[in-house]
Amino acid sequence: MKNLKRVAPLLAASALLAGCATSSQPDPRDPWEGANRGIYQFNDAVDRAVLRPVAEFYTFVTPQPARNCIHNVFSNLGEIWSATNSFLQARGHDFFNTLGRFLLNTTMGVGGCFDVASANGARKIPNDFGITLGVWGVGQGPYVVLPLLGPSTVRDGAGTAVGVFGNIVNVREIDNVRVRNSLWGLEVVDTRASLLEASKTVDRTAIDPYSFVRDAYLQRRNAQVLQRTGGADGADNLPDYSDDEDDVEPAAGQK
Template sequence: MKVLPFTVSIVFAGLVSVAGAGGVMAQEDYDDYAAESVEPDPWEPVNRAIFSFNDTVDRFTLKPVAKVYDRVVPEPVSNSISNVFSNLGEPRNLVNDTLQGKFHAAGIDTARFLLNSTVGVLGVFDVATKMGLQRNDEDFGQTLGAWGVPSGPYIVLPLLGPSTVRDGGSRIPESFARYTYVEQVDHVPTRNTAIGTALVDTRASLLSREKLIRGDRYRFVRNAFLQNREFQVKDGEVEDPF
């Protein structure tokens, strides 16, 4: 998901990790995410301050809008909107699966994009999933991890939410790759409307999942994000720390 004029995923990026498909659930007393990471959060005081800022922005801007959206938009319509933006993300999955040597997954990505863009009416209907072609979720941060680049310390980016040094840095080459609809749409009002709709739709889908958060909100979101990123990079082949 890309940046709107002033925001993108805010703190709810952590909630995406909490409820990530096939991911792992954060444990409140779990403070590590990889065997080689002695201290995954060495900049915690700064990160907490940025997290608090992001959380405040979300609470007073994006979350209220998402609540209204959730109330007024019928579920079939919101599902169709989610399907459209998921379909627009398939080229990113295709590129990164190819870079990781996952050619079978890349073939699935291609088939999904072609089927949903045609039979699925520009992605409104996810016919590919119903045909047994499950969606992959890949980005360049995962590709770097697959290539052996360590994640580095946890960081919280202003307005962008949870990340790591590796994943934060991966945003730079991704911005030059131009494999998302954001880089392909030159008409600014249209682009911002699409980004805003995707952002609100995603935030609305996470409203009920906030109930999963227990204890220290910062720690819970951090652990959920780090555990889920390890799960994604290793394609689910992670050791149970317990």
């Protein structure tokens, strides 16, 4: 582990330098493409060496019902933050629906293990502070790939930072260090496992995986803001690149 901590910064720096060359036809949404590609390569290397194998082993040894329960519990914990953002966006209907989902799944769904709300027609409404900023009129800014976290924008990066401190219903608030770290690790593995099929799709079909992930991410984030502002009819028909409507990103930035 100590050696990994020493080598990781060197790998990150090497990947960043390797991607510093600019594209001959840069995408105006991605002015930092050279650096972003370097970070993407670093994330991809970490993902293929560590996260993906762990996620594949997890899906192999853990029965599907148990995986569903774990995934639903973590998803349920995020409902309060989603509801908070719906409130900040002045979307009262979404706020009460999401709060109702949380209460129903926490009680009747045994702490969120069973998604009783979805079974009764109350669909999940993914939301976060990055979307809230978009609803408030803040531009998305340049596309950026965050180390280990993956696709983002300047706006979404700020939203992620606010979410770390604003979302108090999560495993980070547990006082017991061992329990907290164990649950956090399980959450990372669950998130990565939920995106294994998406990763396989990218590997099979994308000529340039970096551009594929970037375009899919920007398209979906734009659609989420438009859905809440009424800026475009039919935004709900745009493709959903997340798992089961959860607005989660793989830990190593791979879709």
